[in-house]
Amino acid sequence: MSQIRQTVTTGGPGVPAPAIIAGVPNAAPPSQAILAQTRAELTMTLRRGEGVLVTIIMPVLFLVFFAALIPIPSIASRPIDFLLPGIIAVAVMSSGMVSLGIATAYERYYGVLKRLGASPLPRWGLLAAKVLAVLTLEVAQIAVLVFIGAVFFGWRPAASAWLAVPIVLLGTLTFASLGLLMAGALRAEATLASANGLYVVFLAIGGIFLPVDHFPPFLQVPAQILPPAALADSLRGALTGRGVAGADVLLLALWGGIFLAAATRTFKWE
Amino acid sequence: MDTTQTNATPPAVDAAARERQRAAAGDAIRVEGLRKTYGEKVAVKGVSFAVRRGEVFALLGPNGAGKTSTIEILEGYRACNGGTAAVLGMDPHRDGERLKPRIGVMLQQDGLYPSLRAGEVLDLFARFFAQPEDPVALLDLVGLRDSSGVRCRQLSGGQKRRLALAVALVGRPELLFLDEPTTGMDPQARRATWDIIRALRERGATVLLTTHFMDEAERLADRIAIMDDGELIALDTPAGLTSGQSTTTTEIHVTLGAEIETAALAALPTARAARRDASGKYTVETGDARTLLVELTTLLRDRGLDVSELRVGRSSLEDVFLRLTGKEMRA
Numbered sequence: 001m002s003q004i005r006q007t008v009t010t011g012g013p014g015v016p017a018p019a020i021i022a023g024v025p026n027a028a029p030p031s032q033a034i035l036a037q038t039r040a041e042l043t044m045t046l047r048r049g050e051g052v053l054v055t056i057i058m059p060v061l062f063l064v065f066f067a068a069l070i071p072i073p074s075i076a077s078r079p080i081d082f083l084l085p086g087i088i089a090v091a092v093m094s095s096g097m098v099s100l101g102i103a104t105a106y107e108r109y110y111g112v113l114k115r116l117g118a119s120p121l122p123r124w125g126l127l128a129a130k131v132l133a134v135l136t137l138e139v140a141q142i143a144v145l146v147f148i149g150a151v152f153f154g155w156r157p158a159a160s161a162w163l164a165v166p167i168v169l170l171g172t173l174t175f176a177s178l179g180l181l182m183a184g185a186l187r188a189e190a191t192l193a194s195a196n197g198l199y200v201v202f203l204a205i206g207g208i209f210l211p212v213d214h215f216p217p218f219l220q221v222p223a224q225i226l227p228p229a230a231l232a233d234s235l236r237g238a239l240t241g242r243g244v245a246g247a248d249v250l251l252l253a254l255w256g257g258i259f260l261a262a263a264t265r266t267f268k269w270e
Numbered sequence: 271m272d273t274t275q276t277n278a279t280p281p282a283v284d285a286a287a288r289e290r291q292r293a294a295a296g297d298a299i300r301v302e303g304l305r306k307t308y309g310e311k312v313a314v315k316g317v318s319f320a321v322r323r324g325e326v327f328a329l330l331g332p333n334g335a336g337k338t339s340t341i342e343i344l345e346g347y348r349a350c351n352g353g354t355a356a357v358l359g360m361d362p363h364r365d366g367e368r369l370k371p372r373i374g375v376m377l378q379q380d381g382l383y384p385s386l387r388a389g390e391v392l393d394l395f396a397r398f399f400a401q402p403e404d405p406v407a408l409l410d411l412v413g414l415r416d417s418s419g420v421r422c423r424q425l426s427g428g429q430k431r432r433l434a435l436a437v438a439l440v441g442r443p444e445l446l447f448l449d450e451p452t453t454g455m456d457p458q459a460r461r462a463t464w465d466i467i468r469a470l471r472e473r474g475a476t477v478l479l480t481t482h483f484m485d486e487a488e489r490l491a492d493r494i495a496i497m498d499d500g501e502l503i504a505l506d507t508p509a510g511l512t513s514g515q516s517t518t519t520t521e522i523h524v525t526l527g528a529e530i531e532t533a534a535l536a537a538l539p540t541a542r543a544a545r546r547d548a549s550g551k552y553t554v555e556t557g558d559a560r561t562l563l564v565e566l567t568t569l570l571r572d573r574g575l576d577v578s579e580l581r582v583g584r585s586s587l588e589d590v591f592l593r594l595t596g597k598e599m600r601a
Contacts, residue, residue, distance in 0.1 A: 019473065020443065020473050026442065027370070032397055040386065043386070044383060047385045111379030111381040114347075115375070115381025115382075117347065118347070119398050122367060270347075
């Protein structure tokens with residue numbers, strides 16, 4: 001490669017143009033590009049008022065409202081022990097599916113994804129940045145929820161609480177893939193409607209506020225098969241120390257695999 | 271848009287030396303027998319051309335001619351169905367990762383994040399490059415210094431276009447793809463953009479652009495390729511395109527008080543072709559203007575048609591384009 005000629009021209013008098021670099025690839029290290037993209041993703045998430053509402057404010061309101069006001073027929077000894085893991089599942093769904101899905105759909109609509117496709121940031125780098133942004137957001141969400149739970153409702157984690165970390169990662173994979181599946185295949189408006197619609201459905205049948213076995217029988221089967229309850233229940237098992245059901249984790253991973261494969265196959269960048 | 275100096279003064283490069291450099295450097299883009307189909311529809315039907323290094327090359331054609339399909343194959347967005355394309359010696363579809371750091375792209379859609387500020391978008395793209403251009407100097411260059419803190423959704427159409435140009439330049443690319451770069455810009459910004467493109471050529475950059483504006487192609491391009499219906503139907507310098515046609519052909523433009531069938535005009539003995547440009551406006555092509563004028567005015571007298579304007583003219587690029595494609599640019 002020694003014959004590659006590097007030409008760097010610099011600004012001349014009266015010439016309104018940038019210098020050009022010829023003969024050498026001018027790409028930044030992927031880590032630098034991905035970090036810059038992650039920062040931009042986070043900035044944009046925090047600037048979208050509805051994004052902050054759905055990812056931070058609503059989960060906090062759910063937690064406070066239900067923990068303080070509604071007596072829950074609980075399997076756990078205290079409402080907070082039942083509620084907090086479920087609300088963490090809500091937080092994962094809101095940032096992974098709703099926020100990521102809707103933002104990505106509009107980026108596709110505005111042609112931003114296509115424009116990025118001609119930049120040195122590789123597509124896997126864009127995905128990595130989006131995942132990093134979602135994970136950062138989740139750390140903030142969970143920190144706020146745990147803080148409120150611990151300070152105002154006396155919540156304490158069980159010894160097995162560390163298990164929640166891989167479960168949150170798995171849940172993020174599942175719901176982020178679902179969000180990207182919608183964003184890459186549907187029109188932006190359709191993604192907006194379906195992500196918000198699914199969010200409400202998942203809240204209702206995810207066993208978040210009410211244990212699934214308290215549901216009417218015809219709702220119990222779909223509730224047990226769909227991923228929200230699997231995520232909420234396994235988080236509950238980890239955080240209360242009652243043990244994580246392997247079936248729940250397997251179900252979650254199965255859905256994650258299906259969503260990821262479907263998203264990879266159907267995702268349209270433009 | 272004013273000039274900003276950010277770097278030291280380089281040794282002057284004279285035109286002859288640049289020409290030698292250009293010839294030695296070979297082709298930046300080489301396309302042979304390029305085909306692209308979308309299902310049943312053939313968008314590009316076996317197109318061949320080469321863009322030399324350091325050249326500004328314009329791709330003209332009515333909408334649907336296959337310009338954007340061609341340019342998007344060269345940018346690496348899609349694979350072709352036949353033929354070959356080499357960009358900086360690489361296969362754009364397979365070698366995208368090596369190619370992308372060396373090209374700058376302006377798509378028809380600006381592709382800016384609406385919620386980021388103009389300066390933030392440029393900073394972001396600058397971080398994708400090892401040695402980017404200074405974003406502040408670039409914003410200055412495209413006349414957006416005062417809009418650096420404005421969210422992209424609040425920029426006007428022309429300002430967005432200028433920011434998209436800055437984004438295309440931030441990696442200091444040696445090859446630029448500009449798909450309708452000045453569409454939506456006001457006349458002042460268009461001229462400033464032309465200055466930037468000319469200056470880039472001075473620096474040795476290669477530019478492939480598409481445009482709807484004849485004057486843009488005529489003033490900027492070293493060579494112009496005209497595409498129609500997926501085929502390349504002409505390729506020459508601007509002067510070659512217009513003079514090559516007009517040495518043998520003269521156009522007579524006539525405006526009448528009423529309509530006449532073009533067949534009657536085309537049937538005049540020395541007429542080669544005739545077309546209706548607008549209501550009451552016709553153009554007749556001929557190799558013998560003197561005789562045609564006699565024939566034409568005789569016909570009009572016999573028909574009792576009033577003439578409000580009559581002009582004998584050399585072909586403009588627009589005329590050449592119309593003759594070759596039979597279409598308006600924005601058809």
